[in-house]
Amino acid sequence: MKIPTLHIPDGFISAPVSLLFLVISGFFVFLALRGAKKQLDEKVAPLAGLAAVFIFAMQMINFPVAAGTSGHLIGGALAAILIGPWAGVLAVTVVLIVQALVFADGGLTAIGLNVFIMSVLATLGAWYLFRFFQKIFPKNRIGFLTATAIASYLSVPISALGFTFQFALGGTAAITLDKVLIAMVGVHSVIGIGEAIITVLTISAVLSVRKDLVFGASKLKVSLVR
């Protein structure tokens, strides 16, 4: 059994809160559009587009866990570290919009909610965590990958926290919030381990061959190649 992606469907969160997050996410997407244009100028569209395809394809790779179950990557941290925070936000956002429009995965009215969790929290959030830990750890391959591991791990429970926040604002009152919080953050604290391992393994694979393509490694002067 494959654990499917969890995109919020229509009606899970109330309409006013869904629209509120559409505005909030819209603002961050606007920032990302501006930031990415500055960073990549006219190369944005093809590169972010292919990155979006890559993330979409990446989510199709089944990573077997045990007893016939398998999980897959969420990919926010991976996108941010590989192609930069702004292009990463755009790529993840586009994946979410296409999934909602074409594959009915995630509600049309819930797009703002999903973009907030996956693009703003899991991608942009992971990037700032990554930069923070990159400054703390030594400027070598191990330090780089450790920062990657922590950022990608934390991005998952942080997204779960974000979902709980949305649920508190616009979810049903039929279940007490502490139950939702414990279940969501609990489950995602475990899922995060898989996310961290896969992200580190993938980035280290790219690092070994094409260090120049890893955006997060662009400021490192020391050779990261083994």
Add this chain to the structure above:
Amino acid sequence: MGSLHKHVSEGVYQHRHNWFHELPSHIKIASVFSFVLVVVLTPGNFYQAHLSFALIVIGLLIWNQIALSAIRKRLIIEIPFVLFAFFLPIFGTDPRIDFFGLRLSEPGLWAGWNILIKATIGVMMSLILSSSTPQRELLVGLEKLKFPKLLVQIMSFMIRYTVVVTEELKRMAIARESRCFEAKGPKQWSVLARSAGALFIRSYERGERVHMAMLSRGYTGALPLTTVQFSSRRDLINGTLLPLVALSVFLIWSVILN
């Protein structure tokens, strides 16, 4: 991995002739979006209204001859939230009522129903939209709805290259398998991740190559129009029909129920 291609192409547009299919895509997107918005706005305990919405959706599904297999696939996406909806009556807050011999939470039952019906209607409407509109038309529609141009461009790249890249992924899987690789557990993750890394490099390089090729053909960044869609006043009226019907269903039931 054999199902990869199927998964990618399953959102396929099916050609039919009726006014809903021929509605200009921007009007259709707005129409479907506002219909779903009205459904989401309607409180769950107006269940008569939701049953009427469900009838409209079933009517649309039949009218547009949407295959049962497509409907089944979309419903599978919902499963995690269906589970959540079933947990709500069990773990929900008091008061409890007897429901087929079980002591269940009354607010939980309503909340579970609310999630199930709205999510299902949303998924079905999205299916109706994607099977009645070619993917390219969806992009043109978004552009007309004043979606940021850059975002539409990124989407068009994604839609165009999804099949190419997932086919590449499939070839890599075949290459792994022909070298006796079998993914059994986390021990094999490093091999899979290396494939993913290679896929990223190939995608990135493809992006650069495609960009160069497009520049050399005079790419300016705008989505070239191959078909021009005129939206008449009639289209506009047809487009407002769906949300208008939903709104009146909501109003009628709220008058009756009060």
